[in-house]
Amino acid sequence: MTQTGGKQDKKAQQYGVTPQSVDFNDWYNEVVKKADLADNSPVAGAMVMKPYGSALWENIQRWLDDRFKATGHESLVFPTLIPMGFIMKEADHVEGFAPELFTVNKIGTEELAEPYVMRPTSETIIGHMWSGWLNSYRDLPFLHYQWGSVFRAELRTKAFLRTSEFYWHEGHTAHADEPEARAEVRQMLDIYHEFCRDVLALPVVRGEKTASERFAGAVSTFSIEGMMRDGKALQSGTSHYLGQNFSRAFDVKFQTREQKEEFAHTTSWAISSRIIGAIIMTHGDDFGLIMPPRIAPVQVVVIPVGRKDNFDEMVQEGEKLAAELRAQGVRVKVDKRDGVTNGFKYNDWELKGVPVRIELGPRDLEQGVVVVKNRNSTEKETLPRAEAVGGMTARLDGIHDWLLSRATEFMREHTVPVDDYATFQAKIEEGNWVLAHHCADAACEKAIKDDTKATTRNVPLDDAEFFSEASQGACVRCGKPSAYGKRVIFGRQY
Amino acid sequence: MTQTGGKQDKKAQQYGVTPQSVDFNDWYNEVVKKADLADNSPVAGAMVMKPYGSALWENIQRWLDDRFKATGHESLVFPTLIPMGFIMKEADHVEGFAPELFTVNKIGTEELAEPYVMRPTSETIIGHMWSGWLNSYRDLPFLHYQWGSVFRAELRTKAFLRTSEFYWHEGHTAHADEPEARAEVRQMLDIYHEFCRDVLALPVVRGEKTASERFAGAVSTFSIEGMMRDGKALQSGTSHYLGQNFSRAFDVKFQTREQKEEFAHTTSWAISSRIIGAIIMTHGDDFGLIMPPRIAPVQVVVIPVGRKDNFDEMVQEGEKLAAELRAQGVRVKVDKRDGVTNGFKYNDWELKGVPVRIELGPRDLEQGVVVVKNRNSTEKETLPRAEAVGGMTARLDGIHDWLLSRATEFMREHTVPVDDYATFQAKIEEGNWVLAHHCADAACEKAIKDDTKATTRNVPLDDAEFFSEASQGACVRCGKPSAYGKRVIFGRQY
Incomplete structure (x- = not known):
């Protein structure tokens, strides 16, 4: 999609990353590996999240978890296994998931008469538990969620986007009536939208899925859809109104205020590790990743630029600068690696998409300045040190805004x-x-x-x-x- | 173990909890259920962590995770499944784990020629990945850990203590030589000890396991052992020096500074959700749980004591008081439930082990006082409101110290x-x-x-x-x- 000149192609070759514009798919796979986000695993369809990818996922989890708690939701932990019979209870559900199930048929040396499946999603077992916990309308709503992984067979693996085991939260709520359940479905869709726009700098479209694209067992499915830089869509989060389908299948009923028996109205909602794919493919460029600043594991990297005889001193000065930035609430890393060139470091952090780079050399130190470069610009700025430190939060916000408007413009144009x-x-x-x-x-x-x-x-x-x-x-x-x-x-x- | 008079027995009956002294096992199971920590699941050997148990586990994870990061460790996420062949590669390891494995032999409709097992622990797959990532001594150490669950068949389930699926972190590190690896093993054992003593108020003994109690595949296993109130031990954390056993089995080798090829020295370490069992059984009494204050999901519960005509007003006043406590960094809950008696609420929060209860009635409000009761005391104190708020952190620390010395004394006596x-x-x-x-x-x-x-x-x-x-x-x-x-x-x- 993007136009790249000869100079950029050369640079990209120098990093060993195929430019986006040459082959988007190769670019994606290479960036994921070289930026240390994830690696392939010896388990068919499963990936390993490496430290940089895991740190990003932790930041995503932290923000969402705080928001779920702030809106009154409680975390629980349900088993990874589900009795096979449970999956069979909701007709659409079994039709949707049967072809993708991982079956456990042996524990120790014992062959199981009724096998278990590794959860593809947890509506069924949660429905079963709820039926034991729910008695009266006074018990409602149940506002539950859990973090974990789920399992759905994938033939063609692609890190973050299509993996047999993927990582997510799944929210599950039960309500006394349809309007309250539908309000919850909308609330969570809006939280997802807010998260994408205000934290990840991802423009997404909130809408309802057509019948053929609905979640298996849902009455209505809503999604947020983002556009990647190759023009493809990525469904980035979903929120489902399940009506009474699962509560009927699992006998989740309660006594109403009027002493009648009624089935609960349930919802479920999720964002998964796919969202990392959306971050990569919405913001990345020929040089690699661009991490949205508010979620970036490293927001600023400090590169001490010294010669052999003063490198240690410059590292120490870099640490001092990092401490000043940390005091402003900025996540900073000092690149202390010895034995690699400054150019190598610059390229490495550009590939990893760190929003801001600061170079600090002996002459800068004498003059009380630093050299600052934003990931989304080719310009270097020389700034008084205090100004660079004091202005860092605003600078990061500026990069956020730039990313969001670039992606919004791209989506509108396409x-x-x-x-x-x-x-x-x-x-x-x-x-x-x-x-x-x-x-x-x-x-x-x-x-x-x-x-x-x-x-x-x-x-x-x-x-x-x-x-x-x-x-x-x-x-x-x-x-x-x-x-x-x-x-x-x-x-x-x- | 504890002596209880007739009055306590009656009180315990009133809660519906069998006293510890009558049947420790029944007491445990009833407390776990009634305090909303966990429930049985329809999956053999697996439990469901309910909101109160999950909140406790989250606090445990948060403290440990911060400590791991502060000591330079990085989180990663490895697959839940492991190729069966991997488990077979380390001779002691397979002997130790084979009888407990969950086997996956079918994905979708495809029967697998080589089955997968659900990880009982991840040394093998991590060893496999490391062998691809490790080249030179410059790459070392690897200081990795992951949070997740593991699977080991259990016939007699007991929530937190013996479950087929349990929750933990597993640390895995690789080093260039034995002294560095052994220093890591000791560092993590000491962090576990510090965590138990200073956060959970659990006295634990650090020591080395005898050969027959070692982890399957380890050269040396170290543990922390705590004593429960029935005199039984609970192994509360382990730290293993694995020598070169796994690095030989998985070809985890590197080029040394002297250009020779060498196998890495590896370690692994873990604390699991069993630690919640230790908290329950070390601190609990006939009335239920006693939560160690520094990890308690709720440190202070405020009970607005009103009549029908002023209950809402007292709830509002309770919220004001809670806000003052939160400003001190205290985790507070206001019990706003209507339609249950104050006595019911008192018993409920005693059962849940909340360290401090504050009662706030209309007359207290007029007089500028509150009624405070520590979970470990039968006395109620009437205190000026400002004093109760300002002194809360010290009060919680006092309860921590009391719990730690009671448990230490008990362990020494027995x-x-x-x-x-x-x-x-x-x-x-x-x-x-x-x-x-x-x-x-x-x-x-x-x-x-x-x-x-x-x-x-x-x-x-x-x-x-x-x-x-x-x-x-x-x-x-x-x-x-x-x-x-x-x-x-x-x-x-x-």
């Missing part, structure tokens, strides 16, 4: 309203999202997918921030009347 | 040096630890276990804080010379 099928196919092929009217017929959606590999991403909500205008029209493929009263987003997806 | 086998058997039967000389012969240890159900807990280190005096003597059972130059701790264990 999203086009289309009313005829030939143009639809061409625009999808060029790597855009298409805003089109649709009849809501599943067979028609399927035909579009077969023709173009594009699926419905979502139907933007009225206050979705993007692409939410009401309009009428005819289905872009079959010509039947539009079913949604607005255009639907179609796109290829990860 | 640990006896013994030199003849008849007394050994009697003292074990009475619920003590015995300090005895031993010949170090595995068959002799086994005979003692068969006779008494007691095993060696550990051989206290020279600076173990407890029971570390050097001495010579004859094996308490067979009369051969002592092998350790000091007495070994024997005890029944969880």
Whole structure:
């Protein structure tokens, strides 16, 4: 998508990363490995999160966890295994997940009469537990979530995006009535949206999934969708209204205020380690990652620039500068590596996407200045040390804003309203999202997918921030009347 | 162990908890359930951690995680599954773990030619990954850890103590030589000891395990051992020097400074969710739990004591008081439940072991006082509000100290040096630890276990804080010379 000149290509070769513009897929895989985010594992479909990736995931967890607690949710820990019979109880659920299940049929030397599955998601076992905990309307709502991993077979592995074991939180709540449950579904979708926009600098579209893209067992599924720099969509979070489907299957009922028996209305919602894929593919460039500053494991890297005879002294000075930045609440690392060139260090931290680099040499020290370079700029600035330190939070916020507006602009530029099928196919092929009217017929959606590999991403909500205008029209493929009263987003997806 | 009069028995019956002194096992199971720490699950051997238990585990994780990072360790995330063949590579390891393994032999509809096991511990897969990451001595040390759960078949489940799936961190480090690796093993043992003593108020004995109690594949295993209020031991953390056993099995080698090829020296260490069992069984009493204040999810509970017409007002006043306490860094909860009696609330929070209760009634409010009760006392104090708030941190520290000295005294009282086998058997039967000389012969240890159900807990280190005096003597059972130059701790264990 991006245009790169000969100079950038050379630089990219120097790092050993294929430029984005040459092969987006190779760029992604190389960046993930070389930035120390993740590695392949000897387990089919599973990855290893390395220190830099794990630190990023921890920051993501910390922010979301604080928010869940602040909105009254409680964490619990449910088993990794689920009795096979549980998965069978909700008809749509079993149809959706059966082909992907990991089956445990032996413990020690004992063959199991009824096997267990490794959880693909936990609605079933949580429903079972709830039925034992719930008696009266006074017990509700249950506002629960857990952090952990889940297991769904994947043939073609891609770190963070498609792994057989992936990492997430899953929220599960139970309510006395539908309006309260639906308000929860919306609340969590909005928290996800806020997190993406204000912390990760990711513009995402809030909307409802069409019937064929719903979670297996849900009444309504809502998602946030982001656009990657190759024009593909990445579903970055989901929030489901499950109605009484799971509560009926697992007998989650309670006595109402009016002394009647009623099944609970339940919800579930999740953001997974896929979101790291979204960060990489929304913000990265030919030089590697660009970490959104508010979630970056390292916000500022200090490079002591010394010769052999004064390197240790410059490292010490670097530590002093780092301490001043830490006192401002900034996450800083001093690169103390000896035996590698400054150029190597610069490239390494650019690849890792650290938002700000500070170079500190003996002459800078004498003059009371430092050299500052933002990851999203090619300019170096020489600034009085106090100004660099005091202005760091504002500088990081500036990089956040820059990333968010670049990504927003990109998404807007690559999203086009289309009313005829030939143009639809061409625009999808060029790597855009298409805003089109649709009849809501599943067979028609399927035909579009077969023709173009594009699926419905979502139907933007009225206050979705993007692409939410009401309009009428005819289905872009079959010509039947539009079913949604607005255009639907179609796109290829990860 | 504890003496309880008729009045306490009655009170305990009122809560519906069997007194400790009547049946320690029933007491434990009932407290775990009624305090909302955990529940049984439909998965054989697995538990569900409920909100109060999960909040406690989160606090434990937070403290340890900060400490690991402060000592230079990095978190990573490895897969839950391990190829069966990996477990087979280290001879002692496979012998130790084979009977407990969960086997996955089917993914989707595909039967696997080589099955996976759900990790019982991760030395093998981490060794495999390290062999790909390690080249030169410059890459070392690897200071890694991960949080997660592991799977070992358990027939007789008991929440936190024996569950097929349990929760832990596992530290894994690789070093260029043995002294550095052994220093790491000791550092982590000391961090565990500090955590138990200074945060959980648990006195624990640091020592080395005898050969027959070593981790499967270790050269040396060190443990911290605590004493429960029924006199049994609970191994509360372990730190292993693995020598080159796993690095040879997984080809974890590097080029030394002198350009030679060498296998790394590795370590592993862990504290698991069993530690919650130790907290319960060391500090609890007939009334329920007593939470050590520094880790307690709720340190202070405020009970607004109002009548129907002023209950809402008292809840508001309770919130004001809670805000003042939070400003002191105290974790507070206001019990706003309507429709239950104050007595019910008092009992409920005593059962949950909240260290301090504050009652706030309309008359107290007028007079500018509050009623304060420590969980470890039967006295209520009426204090000026400002004094109660300002003194809360010191009060919590006082409860910590009280718990630690009570547990230390109990451990000292119930640990006896013994030199003849008849007394050994009697003292074990009475619920003590015995300090005895031993010949170090595995068959002799086994005979003692068969006779008494007691095993060696550990051989206290020279600076173990407890029971570390050097001495010579004859094996308490067979009369051969002592092998350790000091007495070994024997005890029944969880």
